[in-house]
Amino acid sequence: xxxxxxxxxxxxxxxxxxxxxxxxxxxxxxxxxxxxxxxxxxxxxxxxxxxxxxxxxxxxxxxxxxxxxxxxxxxxxxxxxxxxxx
Numbered sequence: 001x002x003x004x005x006x007x008x009x010x011x012x013x014x015x016x017x018x019x020x021x022x023x024x025x026x027x028x029x030x031x032x033x034x035x036x037x038x039x040x041x042x043x044x045x046x047x048x049x050x051x052x053x054x055x056x057x058x059x060x061x062x063x064x065x066x067x068x069x070x071x072x073x074x075x076x077x078x079x080x081x082x083x084x085x086x
Contacts, residue, residue, distance in 0.1 A: 004060070011056045015063075018049045 025042040032038060057063060 008060055011052060011059070015049065015052050015056060018045050018052060021045050022049060 022042065022045050025038055025045065029035065029038055029042060053063060
C-alpha cells in the first residue's frame with residue numbers, strides 16, 4: 001500500500017465527524033420532524049459534507065463507487081488505499 005500524506009487523514013477525519021453529525025441529526029429528526037433548527041443544522045452539515053467530499057476526491061480519488069463518485073483519467077478506483085483501509 002502506498003504512503004498517504006497527513007492531509008488524507010485530516011480530510012477523512014473531518015468527513016467522518018460530519019457523517020456522525022448527519023446520522024445523529026437524522027435519528028433526531030425522525031422523531032422531531034418539525035424542529036426547524038435541527039433541519040437547518042442538517043442542511044448546513046449536508047452542504048459541508050458535499051464540500052469536504054469534493055475536496056477529498058479532488059486530491060485523493062473517489063470515496064464511493066457505483067456512480068456516487070467521479071473518476072479521473074486514467075480510471076482511479078483501483079488506486080489504494082481505499083477509504084476503509086485507513
